[in-house]
Amino acid sequence: MSVSRWTSEVGAGGGPRGLRTARLLSRVFTWGLPDEERRNQLAESDAYWESMAADIGSFRATFHAIRAIPSWLWSRLAARDTTTLPAALGCAFVAVGGVTAILQPATYTTRVKMLMGIASAGLVLASITLLRTPRRLVIRRFRIPATLAAIGFTGIGLNVPNAVTLVDGTPMLESPLLDNLTGLSLLIIGVGCAAGAINGFIFLSRKLAIIAGAIIGLGLALLGVTQIVWGVWDAQIDIGLAAASIVAGLAALSLTHVLPRLRHLEFE
Amino acid sequence: MRRKAGHGLVRNELRLLLTAVDMRNAGGDRFHGYDLARHLARAEDTKKVMSQPTLYRALRRLEERGALTSEWESLDSAAAAGREGRPRRYYFLTTAGADLAASELRAQELSWASGRLVPNTS
Numbered sequence: 001m002s003v004s005r006w007t008s009e010v011g012a013g014g015g016p017r018g019l020r021t022a023r024l025l026s027r028v029f030t031w032g033l034p035d036e037e038r039r040n041q042l043a044e045s046d047a048y049w050e051s052m053a054a055d056i057g058s059f060r061a062t063f064h065a066i067r068a069i070p071s072w073l074w075s076r077l078a079a080r081d082t083t084t085l086p087a088a089l090g091c092a093f094v095a096v097g098g099v100t101a102i103l104q105p106a107t108y109t110t111r112v113k114m115l116m117g118i119a120s121a122g123l124v125l126a127s128i129t130l131l132r133t134p135r136r137l138v139i140r141r142f143r144i145p146a147t148l149a150a151i152g153f154t155g156i157g158l159n160v161p162n163a164v165t166l167v168d169g170t171p172m173l174e175s176p177l178l179d180n181l182t183g184l185s186l187l188i189i190g191v192g193c194a195a196g197a198i199n200g201f202i203f204l205s206r207k208l209a210i211i212a213g214a215i216i217g218l219g220l221a222l223l224g225v226t227q228i229v230w231g232v233w234d235a236q237i238d239i240g241l242a243a244a245s246i247v248a249g250l251a252a253l254s255l256t257h258v259l260p261r262l263r264h265l266e267f268e
Numbered sequence: 269m270r271r272k273a274g275h276g277l278v279r280n281e282l283r284l285l286l287t288a289v290d291m292r293n294a295g296g297d298r299f300h301g302y303d304l305a306r307h308l309a310r311a312e313d314t315k316k317v318m319s320q321p322t323l324y325r326a327l328r329r330l331e332e333r334g335a336l337t338s339e340w341e342s343l344d345s346a347a348a349a350g351r352e353g354r355p356r357r358y359y360f361l362t363t364a365g366a367d368l369a370a371s372e373l374r375a376q377e378l379s380w381a382s383g384r385l386v387p388n389t390s
Contacts, residue, residue, distance in 0.1 A: 029321070040357075041324070043340075044301060047356045048320045051302035068319035075321040 018058030022049040022065035029072035032083055032134030084137070087262055088130035090255035095123035097248030104241050112159050119152025122193070136266040139209050143200035146193045146212075153219075154190030157183045175233070181226045188219030206267040217259045224253035276333065277372050279385065280318065281326045283308060285335055285369045286380045288361045298358040301327060311383020327359060335365030 026045035030038045053061040076085050098120035102113045125145035132141070160183035192215030199208040227249030235242040277285065287308045291299055299307075304327075305318040318326075330336045338359045346355040373380060377388045 026320075043355065044324055044357050045320055046354060047300060047351075048302045048305075048323070050351075050354070051300070051306075052317065055302070055306060064317065064319065068321055071319045071321040075325055 018060075018062035019049055019053045021062045022053075022058075025065050025069065025072070029069075029076060032085065032131075034135075083134040084130035084262065084265065085134055087255065087259060088127045090251055090259075091123045091127040091130065093251035094248060094255060095120040095127065097244055097251055098123070100244040100247065101241070104238075104244065109159070112156055115152050115155035115159065117152075118148050119156065122146065122148030122150075122152055133268075136268055137209065137262060138268045139204050139206075140200050142196055146197035146200055150190050150193035150197050152190075153186045153193060157186030157190055160186065175230070178226055178230045178233075181222060182230070185219045185223035185226055189216050189223065190219075192216030192219060209267060210263050213259050213262060217256050220252040220256045220259070224249045224251075224256060227252065276368070276375075277329075278326075280322060281329055282369070282372050282376070282378075283385060284318075284323070284326050285330060285361075285365060285372075286385075287311065287383070288336065288359070289366055289369050290383070292361045292366075298360050300356045300358050304359070308383065313383075330365065331359075333365075333368065334362060335368050336360065337362055 023042075023046055026042055026049070030041045030045070033041065049061055049065065052064060076083070098116045101108065102116050102120070108116070122145045125148065126142065129138075129141045129145055132138075160179050192212050195208065195212035195215060199205055199212060227245045231242045231245030231249060234245065284304055287304055288299065290311070291304070291307055296303075301320075301323050302317075305323050309315065309317045327336065327338075331338060336359045338357050340357050341355045343353065343355055346352065369380075372378075373388075378385045379388045380386075
């Protein structure tokens with residue numbers, strides 16, 4: 001659906017630009033709600049912003065609307081009804097962690113960077129796929145994202161011990177245990193993604209989708225803990241890489257929390 | 269905002285409910301969301317109005333608790349107010365809501381003074 005058609009159907013409405021901005025934000029953050037609930041929320045939201053604009057001016061109302069973005073995000077993420085939005089956000093954050101790691105100069109080998117890129121691309125596509133239908137999971141649409149993620153994560157998992165390239169004299173945190181755990185977790189995620197990809201191409205089974213999700217969740221939990229521990233330990237050596245590891249670890253753990261909720265959605 | 273074990277209302281919900289009590293005591297029988305938020309901000313002498321998502325999340329919970337009821341105004345009424353096709357949702361404080369406000373203050377050992385929640389020193 002094009003943006004212009006979307007706004008005209010839902011109605012960002014007329015009025016001062018500030019008020020339109022506030023209304024547009026309301027429409028963005030109520031996207032994916034059931035129709036009646038969304039209509040009610042938009043009506044209340046419009047009334048709120050109109051009253052605020054009449055009270056303190058539309059420019060300041062816009063400022064309040066922008067300032068309310070974290071609250072809006074929290075409302076959607078913490079909503080008792082299950083949607084794909086938290087999982088989509090989790091995938092996006094893990095992808096950001098991966099891209100951040102790729103951008104670290106001369107840290108990872110070219111091969112690993114390519115695999116990280118492939119995995120991140122898969123995660124971004126997964127995030128977009130999740131956002132397209134917030135209240136149901138269309139299994140076949142995850143074929144490509146799951147395939148890319150499977151290739152990326154499995155490849156990185158197999159290359160973990162030799163993933164880093166060092167300039168002579170560069171200090172390096174060496175921990176065979178963390179390396180092995182990281183590699184194992186990535187392999188588990190890769191297997192789960194592969195199962196999801198096969199399901200998306202062949203079986204289109206709800207049960208297999210849930211099993212794939214469970215495998216991915218197990219791998220993410222292990223990855224999250226490992227990356228956070230590694231990041232905290234590595235902070236004294238390479239702060240950039242440490243930050244990327246901790247971000248990816250936290251994102252992985254948050255995704256572990258939201259993934260099981262997806263099984264309550266309608267599958268297609 | 270996390271709910272403390274044993275307490276029914278979190279701080280924002282209690283503030284809104286007490287503001288609703290004040291507004292009713294001042295003669296207002298109904299109010300819409302921004303009314304409430306603005307009244308609360310003025311009572312607290314702050315320019316910071318409760319954000320729209322936070323406000324409506326709290327109002328939803330207060331309705332679920334039976335502390336408030338709500339109804340949409342009619343389209344005719346909205347049109348008469350210059351809001352053609354844009355009716356407002358008005359909230360009403362219930363007797364249970366007023367009782368809940370008092371009991372929550374006792375339970376959380378707080379007082380409501382000039383629009384602010386303060387620890388109960390008595």
